[in-house]
Amino acid sequence: MNDPMNKKMIRIKDIAKLSGVSVGTVDRVIHKRGKVSDTAREKVEKVLDEINYTPNLLAKTLGSNKVYSIALLVPDPGQDPYWKLTMTGLDTAKQEWRPYHMDLQPYFFELESAQSFQYAAKELMENPPDAVVCAPIFLNEALAFFEQLDQQKIPYVQFNTMIPEVKPLSFIGQDAYQSGILGASLLHLVSKNQTGNQAILHIRENVQHSVHFREKERGFREYFRKLPQSQTVSSVIIEGEDMNTFEDKLIGAIKKENIKGLYIPTSSGATLTVDVLEKNGLGHISVVGYDLLKENIVLLKSGKIDFLIHQNPSRQVFRGIYHLANHLLFKKRSPEKELFPLEVITAENVDSYLEAILH
Amino acid sequence: MNDPMNKKMIRIKDIAKLSGVSVGTVDRVIHKRGKVSDTAREKVEKVLDEINYTPNLLAKTLGSNKVYSIALLVPDPGQDPYWKLTMTGLDTAKQEWRPYHMDLQPYFFELESAQSFQYAAKELMENPPDAVVCAPIFLNEALAFFEQLDQQKIPYVQFNTMIPEVKPLSFIGQDAYQSGILGASLLHLVSKNQTGNQAILHIRENVQHSVHFREKERGFREYFRKLPQSQTVSSVIIEGEDMNTFEDKLIGAIKKENIKGLYIPTSSGATLTVDVLEKNGLGHISVVGYDLLKENIVLLKSGKIDFLIHQNPSRQVFRGIYHLANHLLFKKRSPEKELFPLEVITAENVDSYLEAILH
DNA sequence: ATGAAAGCGCTAACAC
DNA sequence: GTGTTAGCGCTTTCAT
Numbered sequence: 001m002n003d004p005m006n007k008k009m010i011r012i013k014d015i016a017k018l019s020g021v022s023v024g025t026v027d028r029v030i031h032k033r034g035k036v037s038d039t040a041r042e043k044v045e046k047v048l049d050e051i052n053y054t055p056n057l058l059a060k061t062l063g064s065n066k067v068y069s070i071a072l073l074v075p076d077p078g079q080d081p082y083w084k085l086t087m088t089g090l091d092t093a094k095q096e097w098r099p100y101h102m103d104l105q106p107y108f109f110e111l112e113s114a115q116s117f118q119y120a121a122k123e124l125m126e127n128p129p130d131a132v133v134c135a136p137i138f139l140n141e142a143l144a145f146f147e148q149l150d151q152q153k154i155p156y157v158q159f160n161t162m163i164p165e166v167k168p169l170s171f172i173g174q175d176a177y178q179s180g181i182l183g184a185s186l187l188h189l190v191s192k193n194q195t196g197n198q199a200i201l202h203i204r205e206n207v208q209h210s211v212h213f214r215e216k217e218r219g220f221r222e223y224f225r226k227l228p229q230s231q232t233v234s235s236v237i238i239e240g241e242d243m244n245t246f247e248d249k250l251i252g253a254i255k256k257e258n259i260k261g262l263y264i265p266t267s268s269g270a271t272l273t274v275d276v277l278e279k280n281g282l283g284h285i286s287v288v289g290y291d292l293l294k295e296n297i298v299l300l301k302s303g304k305i306d307f308l309i310h311q312n313p314s315r316q317v318f319r320g321i322y323h324l325a326n327h328l329l330f331k332k333r334s335p336e337k338e339l340f341p342l343e344v345i346t347a348e349n350v351d352s353y354l355e356a357i358l359h
Numbered sequence: 360m361n362d363p364m365n366k367k368m369i370r371i372k373d374i375a376k377l378s379g380v381s382v383g384t385v386d387r388v389i390h391k392r393g394k395v396s397d398t399a400r401e402k403v404e405k406v407l408d409e410i411n412y413t414p415n416l417l418a419k420t421l422g423s424n425k426v427y428s429i430a431l432l433v434p435d436p437g438q439d440p441y442w443k444l445t446m447t448g449l450d451t452a453k454q455e456w457r458p459y460h461m462d463l464q465p466y467f468f469e470l471e472s473a474q475s476f477q478y479a480a481k482e483l484m485e486n487p488p489d490a491v492v493c494a495p496i497f498l499n500e501a502l503a504f505f506e507q508l509d510q511q512k513i514p515y516v517q518f519n520t521m522i523p524e525v526k527p528l529s530f531i532g533q534d535a536y537q538s539g540i541l542g543a544s545l546l547h548l549v550s551k552n553q554t555g556n557q558a559i560l561h562i563r564e565n566v567q568h569s570v571h572f573r574e575k576e577r578g579f580r581e582y583f584r585k586l587p588q589s590q591t592v593s594s595v596i597i598e599g600e601d602m603n604t605f606e607d608k609l610i611g612a613i614k615k616e617n618i619k620g621l622y623i624p625t626s627s628g629a630t631l632t633v634d635v636l637e638k639n640g641l642g643h644i645s646v647v648g649y650d651l652l653k654e655n656i657v658l659l660k661s662g663k664i665d666f667l668i669h670q671n672p673s674r675q676v677f678r679g680i681y682h683l684a685n686h687l688l689f690k691k692r693s694p695e696k697e698l699f700p701l702e703v704i705t706a707e708n709v710d711s712y713l714e715a716i717l718h
Numbered sequence: 719a720t721g722a723a724a725g726c727g728c729t730a731a732c733a734c
Numbered sequence: 735g736t737g738t739t740a741g742c743g744c745t746t747t748c749a750t
Contacts, residue, residue, distance in 0.1 A: 009426070009460050009743095011742095011743060011744085012743070012744065013743075013744095021720080021721085022720060022721040022722075023721085023722090023743095023744085023745095024720065024721060024722080024745095024746090025719085025720060025721075027744075027745070027746090028719090028720085031745095034719080034720090035719050035720085036719070036720085037719055037720085040719080040720080054457055054458060054460075055458070055743085055744075056421070056458070056460070056742085056743050056744070057458035057459065058417045058420050058421045058458075058459065058742085058743080058744090059417075059421050059726090059742070059743035059744040059745090060743075060744055060745080061417050061726095061744090062415070062417045062418050062421055062726050062727070062728090062742090062743080062744075062745090063725080063726060063743070063744035063745040063746080067368070098413055099413060099414070099415065099416035099417075099689065100416065100417065101368050101413075101415070174711070175711060178707070178708070178710070178711060181707050182705070182707040182708050185705060185706070185707045186705075186707075189548065189549065190548065192551070192552065193551065193552070223707075330458065335716065338715075338716055339711065339714050339715060340711070340715060340718065341702070341708065341711045341712040341714075341715045341718055342707075342708040342711040343700070343702060343703075343708070344702075344703035344704075344705065344708060345703075346541070346544060346545075346703065347544070348537070348540050348541040348544045348545075348582075348701075349537070349541050349700065349701040349702075349703060351537070352533070352534060352537060352698060352699070352700045352701040353700040355698050355700075356697075356698060356699060356700045357694065357697055359699065359700060359718070368727095370726095370727055370728085371727070371728065372727075372728095380736075380737085381736060381737040381738075382727095382728085382729095382737085382738090383729095383730090383736065383737060383738075383739095384735085384736060384737075386728075386729070386730090387735090387736090390729095393735080393736095394735050394736090395735070395736085396735055396736085399735075399736075414727085414728075415726085415727050415728070416728095417726090417727080417728090418726070418727035418728040418729090418742090419727075419728055419729080420728090420742090421726090421727080421728075421729090421742050421743070421744090422727070422728035422729040422730085422741080422742055
């Protein structure tokens with residue numbers, strides 16, 4: 001903005017001298033803390049208006065000499081490869097913030113159990129951190145937790161799933177609706193030469209996730225509805241249970257609805273599906289899936305999945321921590337929302353993503 | 360790695376006490392500066408081995424009390440929309456590093472004039488910065504400049520174009536060969552239904568850029584060569600001059616070679632090309648271009664360009680500055696190479712990229 | 719309400 | 735060679 005060329009940077013001491021008060025008073029005025037007389041305040045503010053003071057953040061942090069802690073509340077990475085990716089983000093953040101003595105502690109809950117979310121949240125609060133990064137998988141339980149944080153004035157970042165009811169320091173994630181549109185367009189492109197219908201496949205999606213997945217479905221349908229020659233879209237819902245039921249349901253639907261393309265919003269769903277397709281000689285069906293899970297990468301490279309959309313969970317937590325750390329350490333303000341780009345992964349660019357440093 | 364839960368962080372003072380020497384000596388051992396007796400060194404090193412000391416970077420930087428400057432040497436952003444994007448990266452970096460009193464100064468040269476590169480480099484060196492970020496468009500001139508920097512022990516980051524002959528602090532950019540492969544695969548995908556040949560279009564590419572563009576071409580050709588039914592690829596070279604010549608050459612080549620798909624490695628080349636195609640009723644020809652230039656975005660959204668590949672020049676400079684700042688301020692070591700992912704942009708995800716904070 | 723002064727952890731200059 | 739000490743710019747405490 002303005003030239004930082006002026007040799008000497010302005011210090012609180014300088015402001016004090018210029019306005020004829022002590023550094024203590026200047027500090028009080030700047031941070032609106034303690035008592036200051038109107039006359040003193042005016043003198044200082046006058047000087048502040050004229051010069052352009054930017055505090056030295058290093059000194060600020062050093063002087064206040066606190067060790068901050070940030071807790072991370074996420075699904076157990078051992079239970080799901082998608083959530084396992086978030087640990088990379090945590091590790092990178094740990095390294096990055098280590099020199100600032102930031103204490104980063106993860107707490108895990110079962111992906112399928114709202115109760116375990118409550119339990120993990122409770123454990124977390126037994127030793128209240130200075131800030132929290134949370135994936136609010138379970139709507140009600142998350143709301144209760146966030147309320148608790150609000151009460152204790154603990155700032156938090158919400159990521160992955162967007163719950164509009166709360167006002168976190170920031171939300172980090174993607175536009176799920178647009179993600180559905182993108183998925184649809186990719187599927188459309190890649191299955192142009194085949195005849196048949198498109199389908200969205202819901203595999204073991206918690207009802208609780210539903211906001212997220214519903215938005216994806218809405219986008220997906222919208223794309224095909226808007227097409228010049230509007231196409232119908234089937235929806236195949238598979239609750240879970242055993243592989244045989246899964247196979248029967250899936251193959252049944254494909255045959256019945258004459259499906260040529262499958263959109264699979266759940267990261268780990270693509271592997272299961274492709275296995276079944278292969279086994280049943282349905283390898284020609286186009287597949288668009290999510291995320292850089294090991295299995296997905298293999299399938300992508302071998303051409304069994306056509307596209308992946310990258311949600312970048314590792315970076316989501318990395319950025320969540322980043323915002324909170326900046327908030328705590330440097331009082332920097334964070335964006336209300338940080339929406340990640342919807343990244344298209346193909347066999348040809350997947351390696352470039354794997355090599356890239358948490359970008 | 361290891362638990363940061365131990366209430367108190369270890370300070371140099373602690374190490375001094377534990378090893379029975381003074382803080383000065385500990386500092387000397389840690390930084391291998393000044394003279395230390397072997398016995399003292401051993402005592403300190405023994406303690407260092409046992410405990411896990413991470414220096415407080417805030418205190419470190421504050422104590423050494425320097426104002427660092429980083430110079431940026433890039434093509435004039437006024438002359439080319441691609442290079443204009445780098446200014447976003449500079450601005451963001453300025454904001455980010457402002458609190459650390461980092462002085463960031465850009466120097467510009469003419470995109471088509473090696474001499475102006477020399478001139479700008481000379482001007483830059485009249486007031487030697489502590490580090491340099493440079494886009495080495497002109498091979499020989501860049502080599503001379505880098506040599507000068509090496510001599511003066513000024514660290515530098517090389518971005519956008521990879522010159523293997525030098526050893527900068529880091530290189531930032533993309534794998535151009537793989538980028539060509541990606542471009543080819545996208546073009547192949549999108550033009551499957553049409554008959555004809557693929558072509559790569561070279562528009563006003565300085566000979567000096569050639570490493571970069573040659574690699575892209577190599578990848579592009581390689582993709583089609585490896586295809587089960589190997590396809591031929593034409594290469595259309597347009598030196599510059601006026602629009603009419605451009606049009607004649609382009610249309611001539613398209614007709615003659617029966618071209619159905621165009622790969623355009625130069626960011627600003629796509630607009631020119633699409634204009635000519637439209638005008639000549641050749642709107643059906645598929646186009647893959649580069650980068651999020653305003654004009655490209657419009658064409659992408661209207662379906663006149665099928666895909667863009669994002670080189671993210673703004674982030675390239677942002678990261679370049681990031682590495683150098685960390686190097687200077689915190690003595691952090693940077694990666695030799697930071698390869699960006701090859702990002703695929705479509706009409707459906709382009710907005711998500713525009714919204715995204717310099718990601 | 720305000721000023722003076724003691725840190726924060728590290729660096730660097732200085733004395734011995 | 736080694737220990738001591740005065741900063742770096744800010745926060746925080748303690749007198750006044």
